[in-house]
Amino acid sequence: METELRRLIKRYNAGQCTAEEIAWIESWYNELNEDQRIALSEADLHEEKLLIWKEIAIKTTHIRKTRLLYPKTIAAAAAAILLLFGAWFLFYTDRMSLEQTETALVAKSDIAPGQEDATLTLSDGRKIVLSSTQNGELAVDSGVHIFKSPDGQLTYQIMDSDKTVGGINTLSTANGQSFRISLPDGSLVHLNAASSISYSSKLVDHGRRMVKLDGEAYFDVASNKELPFVVETSQQEIHVLGTQFNVNAYADNGFVKTTLEEGEVKVKSGNATRIIAPGQEAKTANGRLAVSPANLEEALSWKNGYFRFNDQKLTNVMTELSRWYDIEVVYTDKIINETFTGTLSRNRNISQALNILEKTNSVKFKIEGRRIIVTQ
Structure with missing residues (x-):
């Protein structure tokens, strides 16, 4: 893992990372504040690693009305050691999970990125x-x-x-x-x-x-x-x-x-x-x-291969997705007032992007052809 991490950081510094790798690294890095960027002893580092894995294992159904595209509790736990361990294992763990889990969205239909x-x-x-x-x-x-x-x-x-x-x-x-x-x-x-x-x-x-x-x-x-x-x-x-x-x-x-x-x-x-x-x-x-x-x-995220949302209303998020995926968005309920913060790769299929949004437990989606039905 350490060797792969060093390679990832080297590629990032040289501007050679993929858009998906850049999105994950910068998304997690920007969740930190200056007080959280501290050095840890080996013992503290080990404890933090265990805490992160524990938080990752928590079912998303236990995360109520979060406004983040990724659970904020995990971000807080990971913050102190992000600079040492980067987003390598988080990125690859999430990617494997998305590839291995057959969701209802994928089973019905899917839409490729632009x-x-x-x-x-x-x-x-x-x-x-x-x-x-x-x-x-x-x-x-x-x-x-x-x-x-x-x-x-x-x-x-x-x-x-x-x-x-x-x-x-x-x-x-x-x-x-x-x-x-x-x-x-x-x-x-x-x-x-x-x-x-x-x-x-x-x-x-x-x-x-x-x-x-x-x-x-x-x-x-x-x-x-x-x-x-x-x-x-x-x-x-x-x-x-x-x-x-x-x-x-x-x-x-x-x-x-x-x-x-x-x-x-x-x-x-x-x-x-x-x-x-x-x-x-x-x-x-x-x-x-x-x-x-x-x-x-x-502002520049679209050019660099990802979406970056900072306290964006759901309607604004879906407008950006509709342009890139060429979809029609239909709201069946009252427009949801939740705001969203986080990063999504523009290289993913629409189902993967919607699955991440659904993890906030404040919105659900159904794909019908090129139409996305939005419900609470």
Whole structure:
């Protein structure tokens, strides 16, 4: 176990863990507070290990109305030795349990997670479904060559900028899809499910690099002081030179939120303008622009392969799941007011995600085709 743990930690530090391993490690780690991160003697360590195994053995039916996706009692017991033993045995124990236990949800039906796919609409109206195309050159639009790389990423290349007049392209994902694109300037965009991004095939418009976003996307913008990069959404206009940030602009959320990971961005909303620093978010809701500290792990979790919920209402949780799994959610009872905190891998089938939610004993699910019935 110790050897495997060392390998897991080494892979984590090198950025080589799978999305599921990252989700479990960071979920457990972030449950700790500073007072709990203490060193233990061997005797204390042994006692804590026994306590953890005892807590894990407790039936989930004894955990009443917890708001966590994993039992908080276990998190408290494990907190003191997490840094020494990591989440290795917890991760693999849970994974084996999920694989070996045949639940009613799995027996009836199941829904696979989303996949890398999108539809590219060219300026002349042609539509290209990217999952059904071969790697290599896909099209030439207004003098710009468009390629699909071996890793499935969409790439634009301007062969002769003097002769190029860019037409408008739109890359869109449906529910259950996500996709990555490299724009002509080298900027990278990771598009979440049920989202679209529109841009000139040349990208530059009136001395600015311009894109329009509906839905959610993560931007890694190539630096160019001569050509600012602007992201337009329904409620915000984000101005950058070169930086990394996430924009959540789903229409059904009722807000637009820009979360900055690195660099500096200027956010305009109506008559208000704010500059935000790394670790901050600018949120526009009800016509008001406000800046506050961001939860980077939660905001960027989708891009890193998992869901992260922090005191989220059930309706918000199910909205995120519905986009990724392409499902319809039906509530048969009064909408449940419980909030949920925890981490779910985006690589799991829907039944596994719902089973974890059910362990809170505050909600139950039934799968009927692509419809999820929610009851108390």
